[in-house]
Structures are given as C-alpha cells and as structure tokens.
Amino acid sequence: MFKGQDDNPKLKTVMDELGITPEYNPEAITSDTIVIHNPSFLKFNESLHTRFICNRLIAVAHENFLRPNGEESFDVSKCLSLISQNTLARQFFLAPVSGYNRGTVERWSKTSDVNWKIADFDWFNICDFEMCEPTSNPTDRRGRHSRAGFEKFPNNETMLLLFPQAADYCGMLGADSLIADSKHPKHWDLYKFQEVSVSSFLEKIDFFVYYTHPNLQESFGRVIAEAIAAGKVVITDSLTAQTFGSAVIASPPEDVDAIIHRFIGDPQAYQDHVRNAQAALERFSAEQFISTIENALNKPIEVEIDFM
Structure with a gap:
C-alpha cells in the first residue's frame, strides 16, 4: 500500500534516539501486546508472511470500515482474516480512532462472523500542536x-x-x-x-x-x-x-x-x-493518550484462545 515510500521522518528520528532498529518483513513477532495499524494495508494482499505470537493483538482501525452509503470501505473480513490466521493470541481487539470510526466498526461487526472484540477505548490521534493566538481582526x-x-x-x-x-x-x-x-x-x-x-x-x-x-x-x-x-x-x-x-x-x-x-x-x-x-x-494530548493506552494494557487478559 505504501510501496516506494520512505519511513516517516519523525518516527525514524525517535527510533534513532531510542536506539531501535526497524526490522522489515520479519518471519515472526513475539510480544505481550502487538499493535497493527490500519488493517486495510492488506487489502491488496492475498497472504501475510509474518506470524504473530502474543497475549493481546490490537488492530487500530484508522480507516472507516463502512462508507456513508453503507458499503464496505475495503474487504475488512479478508484483511482481518489474514492477520488472525497468522496469529496465536489470547485476545483479538479492534481499536477505533474516534466515535464515528467506532460506529462503522460496530455496524460492520453486527453483520460479520469475524470474532474480534471491539476495544472500549479509542486509539485517537495525538494532537500535540503548538497553539497560536487567534487574530483580533478576522476577515473573510x-x-x-x-x-x-x-x-x-x-x-x-x-x-x-x-x-x-x-x-x-x-x-x-x-x-x-x-x-x-x-x-x-x-x-x-x-x-x-x-x-x-x-x-x-x-x-x-x-x-x-x-x-x-x-x-x-x-x-x-x-x-x-x-x-x-x-x-x-x-x-x-x-x-x-x-x-x-x-x-x-x-x-x-x-x-x-x-x-x-x-x-x-x-x-x-x-x-x-x-x-x-x-x-x-x-x-x-500525548499525556492523555499514554494514560488511555496504559489503562487498557493494564487490564487482565482473559484466558481465551481463538484460532478462528
């Protein structure tokens, strides 16, 4: 989906500062919690070569699952199935990014047999921008x-x-x-x-x-x-x-x-x-985001293995 594009420069800077070396297309990823952003990145794929082993897998639904006219925005079932078929996890979560996004995920889930839970929190965008004073003389x-x-x-x-x-x-x-x-x-x-x-x-x-x-x-x-x-x-x-x-x-x-x-x-x-x-x-804010995600990750993991 992003073939030919360079790494996000801000993300690259942070990884360099933390001494993190990115690994591309690894055979397997193992962690307590694995986060996959925007499952629609798989919409042009027929297979996924990386395997995931974790207690909790979270797919952040950046793209709305449904369009305003009710049609699917992409083949959601295919993308989620590619992930779940390659994953051994106790819990599978879909994390919306906003209230509207959550609504599309919930409506889609009601008509789908894909067994993912919808997280009770939003994985919202961090908006830590410098605030500028408004003009005292607005014009059109x-x-x-x-x-x-x-x-x-x-x-x-x-x-x-x-x-x-x-x-x-x-x-x-x-x-x-x-x-x-x-x-x-x-x-x-x-x-x-x-x-x-x-x-x-x-x-x-x-x-x-x-x-x-x-x-x-x-x-x-x-x-x-x-x-x-x-x-x-x-x-x-x-x-x-x-x-x-x-x-x-x-x-x-x-x-x-x-x-x-x-x-x-x-x-x-x-x-x-x-x-x-x-x-x-x-x-x-970043502080609110950290608090939200920490609270979510600190919740006990239910012993529930679903191979789907």
Missing part, C-alpha cells in the same frame, strides 16, 4: 487543506457555495485534482499537496472550511485539529464535527457564509471560540 479569508484526491472534495456546486468569489480569499492546499481541471474558478488560490507547508498556508486564512465528498467520511480529522491549533475557526459537516464537539462549528454548507459574517462582526466571539477549541484539544 477561508481555506482548507487535505491529502490530494477528488474524494476529499464535495461537488462543484457545494465548493462554489463554500468558497465564493465574494470572499476576501479562498485557498486550498492539496488541491491537485482541482488544479488538473483548468475550469476551476480563478479566485481560488490552489496549491498541490505539500507544495507549501501547512503552517504557512494556514497563515493565509481565518476560517478553515472543511467538507468532503458525500461518500467519504473522515475517521478522525487531524487536519481539523491542526487548524484549531493554528488559531482558526473551523466549520465542517455534522458527522466530521462529532470527533471535536463544540471545538468546531457544525453546519450545512448553505449556512457557512452567515457563520463567517457573524464572527467577523464579533471579533471577541471569534477569539473566545478559538481559545475554547484549543483547550478542548487537550483530550487528544
């Missing part, structure tokens, strides 16, 4: 960023509603698919994915307006946390907003203009909202 500068891909964007009609010509500025980072379409509106300031840094891009806007294709739903929404930390008011759809609660403004696209104009007319409300939103990100 709106934008968004994401990975490239048409599925990250709603239809053209909705995009024009969210990023109208009347706005002072409309910018998008990760807009490769829009750039490829020469018919995109000229008032859109478009950048390819990673063409500029996220921090420098976010300096151009006061409102982060984030909506996706109707058949794609973010499992967590890390870009939203980045925008909050950068001191921006975030406006998004109600499902994406579930992860962040009152830290974001949940709204249908047709109400976005009114929301932005209301904050522009009340700069203090803008600042208050951003500061409250930044405080709410504390529940995704």
Whole structure:
C-alpha cells in the first residue's frame, strides 16, 4: 500500500534516539501486546508472511470500515482474516480512532462472523500542536487543506457555495485534482499537496472550511485539529464535527457564509471560540493518550484462545 515510500521522518528520528532498529518483513513477532495499524494495508494482499505470537493483538482501525452509503470501505473480513490466521493470541481487539470510526466498526461487526472484540477505548490521534493566538481582526479569508484526491472534495456546486468569489480569499492546499481541471474558478488560490507547508498556508486564512465528498467520511480529522491549533475557526459537516464537539462549528454548507459574517462582526466571539477549541484539544494530548493506552494494557487478559 505504501510501496516506494520512505519511513516517516519523525518516527525514524525517535527510533534513532531510542536506539531501535526497524526490522522489515520479519518471519515472526513475539510480544505481550502487538499493535497493527490500519488493517486495510492488506487489502491488496492475498497472504501475510509474518506470524504473530502474543497475549493481546490490537488492530487500530484508522480507516472507516463502512462508507456513508453503507458499503464496505475495503474487504475488512479478508484483511482481518489474514492477520488472525497468522496469529496465536489470547485476545483479538479492534481499536477505533474516534466515535464515528467506532460506529462503522460496530455496524460492520453486527453483520460479520469475524470474532474480534471491539476495544472500549479509542486509539485517537495525538494532537500535540503548538497553539497560536487567534487574530483580533478576522476577515473573510477561508481555506482548507487535505491529502490530494477528488474524494476529499464535495461537488462543484457545494465548493462554489463554500468558497465564493465574494470572499476576501479562498485557498486550498492539496488541491491537485482541482488544479488538473483548468475550469476551476480563478479566485481560488490552489496549491498541490505539500507544495507549501501547512503552517504557512494556514497563515493565509481565518476560517478553515472543511467538507468532503458525500461518500467519504473522515475517521478522525487531524487536519481539523491542526487548524484549531493554528488559531482558526473551523466549520465542517455534522458527522466530521462529532470527533471535536463544540471545538468546531457544525453546519450545512448553505449556512457557512452567515457563520463567517457573524464572527467577523464579533471579533471577541471569534477569539473566545478559538481559545475554547484549543483547550478542548487537550483530550487528544500525548499525556492523555499514554494514560488511555496504559489503562487498557493494564487490564487482565482473559484466558481465551481463538484460532478462528
């Protein structure tokens, strides 16, 4: 799935500091607890050559198991079966990354005969960003960023509603698919994915307006946390907003203009909202993550061997 890509530079730095040497495609891995991230990485595989021996195996479900229309996002049963067939463990867990992600895992599990337990905690994204002060003079500068891909964007009609010509500025980072379409509106300031840094891009806007294709739903929404930390008011759809609660403004696209104009007319409300939103990100801190995972791993392991 990630063939040809280098190791994550931040992860590589940490492993170097800890003296950890990565081992690629080992024949076997043995540990008390083994964590496998995003089982969908096996969706193009027909076999798995590594064997796992552990008391507890946790598969972190970064990708939603179901799309908003109810279809599977990938062949979940195949991916989980490849793992379980190569594993000797007492317990098999699926760990969602958010409330919405958990809902897709639970709905999928009700129609599946794959016998994995769903963890009672979320393996959420750590959002330890430097917090920036919100502007005291918000203007109608709106934008968004994401990975490239048409599925990250709603239809053209909705995009024009969210990023109208009347706005002072409309910018998008990760807009490769829009750039490829020469018919995109000229008032859109478009950048390819990673063409500029996220921090420098976010300096151009006061409102982060984030909506996706109707058949794609973010499992967590890390870009939203980045925008909050950068001191921006975030406006998004109600499902994406579930992860962040009152830290974001949940709204249908047709109400976005009114929301932005209301904050522009009340700069203090803008600042208050951003500061409250930044405080709410504390529940995704590294300290909270460590506490959550430690509590989960310290629970006694049931003596239950399932070869599935």
